[in-house]
Amino acid sequence: MSDKIIVIGAGATGSFITHDLASRGFDVTVIEKGNIIGGTSGKFHGMLHSGARYAMNDVKAAQESIIDNKVISEIASFCIENTGGLFVALNDQDLSFQSKFENGCKQSNIPIESINVESALKEEPFLNNSVKAVYRVPDKVINSFRFITSLLLTAKRESAKIILNTEVVDFIKEGNNIKGVKIKNNNTGETSELKADLVVNASGAWASKLIDEKLGIKSIEMILSAGTMAVINRRFTKHIINRLREPSDGDIVVPFFNDSIIGTTAFIVDDPQKFDIDKEDISFLQKAGSEMLPILANYPVSRHYAGVRPLIAVGENDDSRKASRDFKIFDHSVTDNVNGMISIVGGKLSTARIMAKEIGDFIGNKLGNKTESKTDKIKLYWPQVNSENIDEMAKSLSLDKNFLSEMLNESAGKTYSDMYSNAMDLLYSRRLFK
Numbered sequence: 001m002s003d004k005i006i007v008i009g010a011g012a013t014g015s016f017i018t019h020d021l022a023s024r025g026f027d028v029t030v031i032e033k034g035n036i037i038g039g040t041s042g043k044f045h046g047m048l049h050s051g052a053r054y055a056m057n058d059v060k061a062a063q064e065s066i067i068d069n070k071v072i073s074e075i076a077s078f079c080i081e082n083t084g085g086l087f088v089a090l091n092d093q094d095l096s097f098q099s100k101f102e103n104g105c106k107q108s109n110i111p112i113e114s115i116n117v118e119s120a121l122k123e124e125p126f127l128n129n130s131v132k133a134v135y136r137v138p139d140k141v142i143n144s145f146r147f148i149t150s151l152l153l154t155a156k157r158e159s160a161k162i163i164l165n166t167e168v169v170d171f172i173k174e175g176n177n178i179k180g181v182k183i184k185n186n187n188t189g190e191t192s193e194l195k196a197d198l199v200v201n202a203s204g205a206w207a208s209k210l211i212d213e214k215l216g217i218k219s220i221e222m223i224l225s226a227g228t229m230a231v232i233n234r235r236f237t238k239h240i241i242n243r244l245r246e247p248s249d250g251d252i253v254v255p256f257f258n259d260s261i262i263g264t265t266a267f268i269v270d271d272p273q274k275f276d277i278d279k280e281d282i283s284f285l286q287k288a289g290s291e292m293l294p295i296l297a298n299y300p301v302s303r304h305y306a307g308v309r310p311l312i313a314v315g316e317n318d319d320s321r322k323a324s325r326d327f328k329i330f331d332h333s334v335t336d337n338v339n340g341m342i343s344i345v346g347g348k349l350s351t352a353r354i355m356a357k358e359i360g361d362f363i364g365n366k367l368g369n370k371t372e373s374k375t376d377k378i379k380l381y382w383p384q385v386n387s388e389n390i391d392e393m394a395k396s397l398s399l400d401k402n403f404l405s406e407m408l409n410e411s412a413g414k415t416y417s418d419m420y421s422n423a424m425d426l427l428y429s430r431r432l433f434k
């Protein structure tokens with residue numbers, strides 16, 4: 001019988017781990033306390049990074065990003081818009097970063113192209129016309145709802161069990177050994193226990209608090225770095241527009257469907273769910289975004305949201321802008337003398353596959369399963385429904401055919417939040433993951 005593994009958290013990290021482990025033949029169950037993209041994976045910029053944003057000060061993150069920029073586009077093309085990205089210098093200070101940017105991208109194997117200002121302005125007429133230098137980079141937009149739903153659908157076909165709206169509230173302990181989890185269904189309040197050979201804590205910004213409170217484990221030190229994004233309900237560019245400078249506040253505008261998402265800020269929070277968004281940050285973001293695209297100043301911010309980066313704390317440095325976007329695996333039998341539990345912390349949505357592969361290799365070695373990860377080759381399952389196959393597809397998924405076509409062919413032109421809540425209603429009303 002294969003080893004039984006429980007994964008806590010179905011964000012990008014936990015969902016990719018579930019797919020990776022299930023495809024290696026493990027018996028996996030993922031438990032998510034909320035809905036799909038209820039955590040940081042639904043409250044981000046929406047970029048499948050080229051890595052160029054990190055090339056100046058985080059080469060490992062930059063190198064991993066460009067590798068998976070290609071892999072994710074191949075295995076999950078249905079959730080990617082190949083917008084491309086531009087890095088723009090607006091003043092002499094921005095220009096002073098040119099050689100650092102070029103060298104960092106070269107070192108990280110990120111293909112960039114310097115383009116002349118006139119052709120950039122032809123391609124993007126709303127760009128500030130006093131722009132001084134422009135680079136093209138392979139940034140893309142990713143729809144995380146489709147991405148994570150397809151990861152879970154793929155894992156489900158590989159026999160993984162998906163349990164949503166259910167929280168891990170405690171652990172089953174026998175001495176120093178973790179033998180499973182205690183769970184609470186957040187819809188009904190019902191509690192139960194699930195046994196496992198190994199528990200993987202992939203709960204993102206909640207990772208350190210969960211095991212500190214329930215097990216007294218203090219080995220994971222994190223920086224919970226929140227970032228606010230302001231959304232204007234109009235799209236003005238084909239490309240993602242980045243400011244040419246080291247990562248800082250208000251340096252990205254992402255065209256997402258028909259919206260423009262302006263990001264972001266960085267402020268430390270204690271609790272990933274309880275913090276206030278400073279209203280001044282929203283006007284700051286609009287002002288900073290309109291330095292790159294002046295037209296943004298003419299439209300109202302229609303909504304805003306904030307997510308929390310689950311960053312690893314390294315040394316005394318609590319400047320979350322400088323903190324690495326790297327990730328780390330904690331084997332608690334080594335760090336805390338607690339057997340049967342592993343945590344993974346850090347990273348980015350764009351590198352979730354690489355994180356899953358590394359922890360999958362680690363678990364495989366630990367449990368004696370030498371199967372290699374195949375997730376760079378497995379196309380994620382996203383049924384392409386048409387009038388010819390809809391009956392068969394609906395039958396194979398035990399779904400109503402009208403629901404299926406509505407959910408899978410949801411049209412562009414809706415805002416991210418509309419699309420998300422419609423799809424969630426549909427998912428739950430028809431119990432796709434039951």
Ligand SMILES: Cc1cc2nc3c(=O)[nH]c(=O)nc-3n(C[C@H](O)[C@H](O)[C@H](O)COP(=O)(O)OP(=O)(O)OC[C@H]3O[C@@H](n4cnc5c(N)ncnc54)[C@H](O)[C@@H]3O)c2cc1C
Pocket residue numbers: 008009010011012013014031032033034037038039040041042043044045046047048049166167168169202203204205206210225226227228263264306307308309310346347348349350351
């Ligand atoms: C402002 C901002 C912008 C960003 N922009 C980008 C970007 O453009 N591109 C990019 O690649 N990355 C970006 N990131 C980073 C990226 O969003 C995160 O690194 C990634 O989404 C984290 O995924 P995760 O699965 O680790 O965490 P999450 O998505 O938060 O998933 C963790 C899950 O665990 C669940 N959970 C917690 N506790 C429990 C429990 N007790 N029981 C059951 N479930 C539990 C939570 O509900 C949550 O769904 C951005 C981050 C921020 C904050």
